[in-house]
Amino acid sequence: MNDSSRTRRDFLVKGAQMAGAAASVGFIWHALVKSEARASAGALRPPGALAERDFAAQCIKCGQCVRACPYGTLSLASVAGPAATGTPHFEPRTVPCYMCPDLPCTRACPSGALDPALDDVNRARMGLAVIDEEHCLSWQGLRCEVCYRVCPLRGKAIVINTESRKTSRHAVFEPMVDSEHCTGCGLCEKSCPTELAAIRVLRPEFVQGRIGAHYRMQDKASRSGQAADAPAAAPSPRIAAPKPQAAPGVDYLNQAAPP
Amino acid sequence: MTSGHDRPRVVRHFVLPGTLRGKLHAWRFVIARRSVQIATLLLFFGTLHWGWKIAGRPLLAGNLSASELLGAIPLADPFAVLQILASGHRPGREVLTGAAIVLAVYLLLGGRVFCAWVCPMNIVTDTATTLREKVGVRDLFHLSPKARYWVLALALALSASTGVAAFEWISPIGILHRELVFGLGLGFIAVLGVFLFDLLVLRHGWCGHLCPLGAFWSLGGPAGQIRVAFDDASCTRCGDCVKVCPEPAVLNFTAAARNGMVLAGECTNCGRCVAICPESSLSFGLRARRVAAAPIAHEFTQTREPR
Numbered sequence: 001m002n003d004s005s006r007t008r009r010d011f012l013v014k015g016a017q018m019a020g021a022a023a024s025v026g027f028i029w030h031a032l033v034k035s036e037a038r039a040s041a042g043a044l045r046p047p048g049a050l051a052e053r054d055f056a057a058q059c060i061k062c063g064q065c066v067r068a069c070p071y072g073t074l075s076l077a078s079v080a081g082p083a084a085t086g087t088p089h090f091e092p093r094t095v096p097c098y099m100c101p102d103l104p105c106t107r108a109c110p111s112g113a114l115d116p117a118l119d120d121v122n123r124a125r126m127g128l129a130v131i132d133e134e135h136c137l138s139w140q141g142l143r144c145e146v147c148y149r150v151c152p153l154r155g156k157a158i159v160i161n162t163e164s165r166k167t168s169r170h171a172v173f174e175p176m177v178d179s180e181h182c183t184g185c186g187l188c189e190k191s192c193p194t195e196l197a198a199i200r201v202l203r204p205e206f207v208q209g210r211i212g213a214h215y216r217m218q219d220k221a222s223r224s225g226q227a228a229d230a231p232a233a234a235p236s237p238r239i240a241a242p243k244p245q246a247a248p249g250v251d252y253l254n255q256a257a258p259p
Numbered sequence: 260m261t262s263g264h265d266r267p268r269v270v271r272h273f274v275l276p277g278t279l280r281g282k283l284h285a286w287r288f289v290i291a292r293r294s295v296q297i298a299t300l301l302l303f304f305g306t307l308h309w310g311w312k313i314a315g316r317p318l319l320a321g322n323l324s325a326s327e328l329l330g331a332i333p334l335a336d337p338f339a340v341l342q343i344l345a346s347g348h349r350p351g352r353e354v355l356t357g358a359a360i361v362l363a364v365y366l367l368l369g370g371r372v373f374c375a376w377v378c379p380m381n382i383v384t385d386t387a388t389t390l391r392e393k394v395g396v397r398d399l400f401h402l403s404p405k406a407r408y409w410v411l412a413l414a415l416a417l418s419a420s421t422g423v424a425a426f427e428w429i430s431p432i433g434i435l436h437r438e439l440v441f442g443l444g445l446g447f448i449a450v451l452g453v454f455l456f457d458l459l460v461l462r463h464g465w466c467g468h469l470c471p472l473g474a475f476w477s478l479g480g481p482a483g484q485i486r487v488a489f490d491d492a493s494c495t496r497c498g499d500c501v502k503v504c505p506e507p508a509v510l511n512f513t514a515a516a517r518n519g520m521v522l523a524g525e526c527t528n529c530g531r532c533v534a535i536c537p538e539s540s541l542s543f544g545l546r547a548r549r550v551a552a553a554p555i556a557h558e559f560t561q562t563r564e565p566r
Contacts, residue, residue, distance in 0.1 A: 018409070021409075022409055022413055025410075025413065026413050026416070026417060029413065029417055029425065029429065030417055030420065030421060030425075032428075032429050033417065033421045033423060033425050033428045033429065034421065036428050036429070037421075037423065037428075053422065054348065056422075056423050057343060057346045057347075057348040057422055057423045057424065058343065058348050058350060058351070060324045060325045060335065060336070060339055060340075060343070060350070060354060060424075060427070061322075061324050061427060061433060061437065062321040062322050062324045062325035062326060062335075063307070063321060063322055063437070063440070063441055064320050064321045064325070064326070064327065066307075066441065067306070067307050067317075067320050067321070068320075075441070075442075076437055076441050078437075078438070078442075078444030078445055078446055079434060079444060079445040079446045079448065079449060080445050081444070081445075084428065085428065085429075085433075085434060085446075086324075086427075086428075086433060086434070086437055108320070108327075109351070110321075110325050110327065110333055110335065110351055110353035110354045110357065111325060111343075111350050111351045111353075111354045112349070112350055112351030112352075112354070113351075116351070
């Protein structure tokens with residue numbers, strides 16, 4: 001074996017060794033980062049937080065939102081904490097978000113992880129309150145409705161359904177959450193008097209389903225005069241579809257027959 | 260290792276003075292570095308917990324990842340921002356501006372000034388090194404100090420593949436710093452890991468071989484204006500400086516003699532060599548002076564000098 005092939009061989013072996021080392025370290029590192037990402041799956045973020053994927057990437061973990069919060073709601077997650085290490089989160093049963101109208105935490109964020117475009121705290125979507133009807137005092141027939149009374153968007157985010165039951169039973173005051181208005185501030189969870197809160201704030205993606213575009217729901221859409229989540233109906237290639245009058249989608253059952 | 264003139268006579272070694280005054284003088288850079296490191300932490304801590312303000316403006320809000328000085332000047336870690344960019348996201352303007360400011364400052368001072376004078380992990384690893392030398396621990400294996408550049412490349416590649424700033428998510432520096440500023444938690448386990456690695460496995464294992472943040476600042480080092488100046492005429496080649504240097508490769512006498520200065524990017528400006536030199540051949544100097552004295556052509560070739 002001459003000298004040049006010897007060095008070439010050395011070079012190739014060395015290169016393979018380096019690549020192998022980099023790959024194995026990279027593999028472990030990748031797994032660590034991914035497990036960190038899973039840790040924050042359920043964490044509640046400050047108002048204005050981007051969707052979790054973007055938030056995780058943009059947040060630089062400086063804690064300026066934590067400092068800005070006047071109620072001590074936010075904290076940076078510690079190692080093995082309930083969220084990815086160093087990212088801000090809050091636990092409403094401990095300290096909820098009191099929904100400052102001037103959004104000090106969102107304003108303090110230098111990284112864009114908390115959307116600076118958010119200007120109304122009522123439009124924040126930190127989470128969604130969910131009621132465990134089986135353990136809710138109100139749903140079980142007692143007069144509680146504490147969650148309703150503490151809700152900053154009382155009458156919108158939490159409403160009381162007072163429809164009476166059968167004549168032989170007294171009326172039940174059922175608190176209900178409207179996902180359209182609930183910000184996920186967690187005041188309800190904080191003040192729920194049961195031993196373990198019967199109303200809890202969870203990340204909307206864990207709670208909410210999606211109907212799918214192929215269902216044409218009239219309900220909310222026709223009442224508010226706009227489409228719920230149906231895409232604008234594409235005209236059929238063969239027969240030109242009649243132009244929808246109120247809502248896009250097929251509403252012909254409630255209308256006069258098309259000409 | 261010969262230069263044109265005669266090597267001076269007797270080789271003397273450094274002896275720690277017996278008097279307190281002499282000791283303080285010998286330790287002056289360690290004392291200064293610890294003061295700056297602790298003061299930095301204190302500024303963050305005081306602003307967060309005690310509401311420190313100047314003229315009604317928060318003094319230094321945030322932490323080393325990103326902060327705001329006096330409610331007006333944004334500061335941010337350029338390496339963290341680079342990872343966010345590598346992950347395919349565009350950080351906010353404040354963070355971008357802050358990173359540019361910090362980058363400019365450290366490029367001017369010498370990149371790794373951060374490592375020796377600001378980084379809180381430096382206190383941990385220095386303690387480990389002191390202890391390992393007292394006990395006489397030897398390296399478990401050899402690792403090239405260049406490994407950190409691979410870690411740096413890996414950090415950026417993984418940021419791209421995972422979609423998040425890969426080093427920031429596991430950084431023991433970040434963990435330590437946040438634990439110190441925001442409160443105590445389990446993060447000290449990660450810091451203990453670095454401490455034990457430096458103590459039992461490899462001398463300057465973390466800062467000198469693995470840390471990608473140090474690697475990042477090393478790349479910015481050659482532009483630094485404050486550098487260790489070297490006077491070849493008085494040097495006896497006793498080697499005390501090399502023994503005490505956390506980055507011994509930067510103290511290349513041939514290159515230093517030619518440049519009149521230590522120019523390698525890995526130099527952290529910690530001042531250990533300056534304090535220990537029995538002949539006072541080493542001192543802090545401005546790079547501008549050297550450029551005036553030595554031919555500029557060597558400036559970018561010196562780190563490649565064969566040893």
